[in-house]
Amino acid sequence: MERLWTKSFILMTVGTLFLFNAFYMLYPTLPLFIKQMGGNETQVGLSMGAFMLTSVLVRPIVGGLLDRYGRRPFIVWGLLLFILAMYLYNWIGGIVVLMGLRIIHGISWAVSTTSISTAVTDMIPSARRGEGMGWFSTSMTLAMAFGPMVGIWVIQDLSYHALFLIAVVLSAVALLLTFGAKMPFRPQEGTRRIELFERSVLPISSSIFFMFVAYGGITTFVPLFAESINVNSGVFFLAYAATLALSRPLSGKLADRYGEAFVIVPALIITIVALICLSFSTGLLGVLISAILYGIGFGSAHPAIQSATIRLAHPDRKGVANASLATVTDLGIGLGAIMLGWVSQYTSYSFLFMVSAVMVVFSMLAFIFFVKRSLITEELQNTSING
Incomplete structure (x- = not known):
C-alpha cells in the first residue's frame, strides 16, 4: 500500500492546523466584536x-492558475496577505471599514486554502484518498475545538488586540511549515485556457451548497444563541469538534471500502436531527447533544463529499475541482450567514436552526437524485478495471 504519512503531508496538515486555529479564533468572537461596535444581527451576517x-x-480563478503555475507561489502570497489582514483588525474603527477588511481577508483565505488543499490532494495516494482527506480534515477539526475556546478565553481575560496578534503568530507559523513540504506538481505547458469551474462536479455542488448554508448559520449564530441562553459557546464547539475528530478518520475508511454514498446519506440524516435538536435547546444539555450529533453527521459527510468530488473530476483538473x-x-x-442573519433578526434563533435543518434536507435530496448513481457507476467501473 502506498505511503500516506510522508514528511510533506505531515507538515502541510500541521500547518493547516495552525492556520485554521487562527481562523476559528475569530468565528465565535467576531460576531461579539461587531455587536460591541454597535452592529446588529444583519450586520453580523453581512460581515461574515x-x-x-x-x-x-x-x-475559481485561483483553481485554474494552480493547474497551470503550481501550488507554492499561491500558498506563500495567500498566507502573507492573510497575516496582514489579521494584523489590520487591530485598527478597525467602524462597520464600513470592517466590511472592507473582510473582503481583503476573504481574498487571502481563498488563495491560501485553495492552494493548500490542492497541494495536499497531490500528496495523498489515490487508493487512500478517503482516509487521507479524513486525516487532513481532522487538522481543521482540532482547530474547531481549540480555536473558538482560545478566542473566547483571550477576549475575556485579555483583549481583542491580543486576539488578533495571536492569530497573526499562528498564521506565520503555518507559512513557515509549508516551506519544508515538497509539492509533487509539474506546471502545465502551452497556452491552455484556464478553466474557472469543473463541470463534472456540478451535480455534487448543489448538495454541498445546501449543506454549507446550514453550516454558515451554525458557525455565525451559535455564539450569539449560546450567549442568549447563558451557555458558553466554546462548549458547543469543543463537543462538536471532539466528536468530529473521532468520526472523520473512521468515515474516511468506510468511504474507501464501501463508497462515499454509503457514508453521506446517513451522515446527512444525523445532521438534520442535530439541527432540530438545537432548535429546541434551552440549556447546556440540549446544546451538548446537538453538538455531538452535528459532529458525527457533518464530520462524516464532509470528507466523504470531498473525496467524491475528486473522484468525479478529471485527474489533470484537481486544482479546478478543489477550487x-x-x-x-x-x-x-x-449566503447562509446573510440569509439566516435576516431570519434571526425578524424571527428567532430557534426558527433559524429549523431553517438550517431544511437546508440539509435539500442537500440530502440533491445528493440522492443527482450524485449517488454517478458515484456508484464510477466505483463499479473502477472495480472492473482493477479486477
Whole structure:
C-alpha cells in the first residue's frame, strides 16, 4: 500500500492546523466584536458573509492558475496577505471599514486554502484518498475545538488586540511549515485556457451548497444563541469538534471500502436531527447533544463529499475541482450567514436552526437524485478495471 504519512503531508496538515486555529479564533468572537461596535444581527451576517462571498469570486480563478503555475507561489502570497489582514483588525474603527477588511481577508483565505488543499490532494495516494482527506480534515477539526475556546478565553481575560496578534503568530507559523513540504506538481505547458469551474462536479455542488448554508448559520449564530441562553459557546464547539475528530478518520475508511454514498446519506440524516435538536435547546444539555450529533453527521459527510468530488473530476483538473468545491462551500456559508442573519433578526434563533435543518434536507435530496448513481457507476467501473 502506498505511503500516506510522508514528511510533506505531515507538515502541510500541521500547518493547516495552525492556520485554521487562527481562523476559528475569530468565528465565535467576531460576531461579539461587531455587536460591541454597535452592529446588529444583519450586520453580523453581512460581515461574515462578505468574507465568504469574496472567496467565491476569487477561488475559481485561483483553481485554474494552480493547474497551470503550481501550488507554492499561491500558498506563500495567500498566507502573507492573510497575516496582514489579521494584523489590520487591530485598527478597525467602524462597520464600513470592517466590511472592507473582510473582503481583503476573504481574498487571502481563498488563495491560501485553495492552494493548500490542492497541494495536499497531490500528496495523498489515490487508493487512500478517503482516509487521507479524513486525516487532513481532522487538522481543521482540532482547530474547531481549540480555536473558538482560545478566542473566547483571550477576549475575556485579555483583549481583542491580543486576539488578533495571536492569530497573526499562528498564521506565520503555518507559512513557515509549508516551506519544508515538497509539492509533487509539474506546471502545465502551452497556452491552455484556464478553466474557472469543473463541470463534472456540478451535480455534487448543489448538495454541498445546501449543506454549507446550514453550516454558515451554525458557525455565525451559535455564539450569539449560546450567549442568549447563558451557555458558553466554546462548549458547543469543543463537543462538536471532539466528536468530529473521532468520526472523520473512521468515515474516511468506510468511504474507501464501501463508497462515499454509503457514508453521506446517513451522515446527512444525523445532521438534520442535530439541527432540530438545537432548535429546541434551552440549556447546556440540549446544546451538548446537538453538538455531538452535528459532529458525527457533518464530520462524516464532509470528507466523504470531498473525496467524491475528486473522484468525479478529471485527474489533470484537481486544482479546478478543489477550487470548485471550495467556491460552492464559501457561497453556501456566505449566503447562509446573510440569509439566516435576516431570519434571526425578524424571527428567532430557534426558527433559524429549523431553517438550517431544511437546508440539509435539500442537500440530502440533491445528493440522492443527482450524485449517488454517478458515484456508484464510477466505483463499479473502477472495480472492473482493477479486477
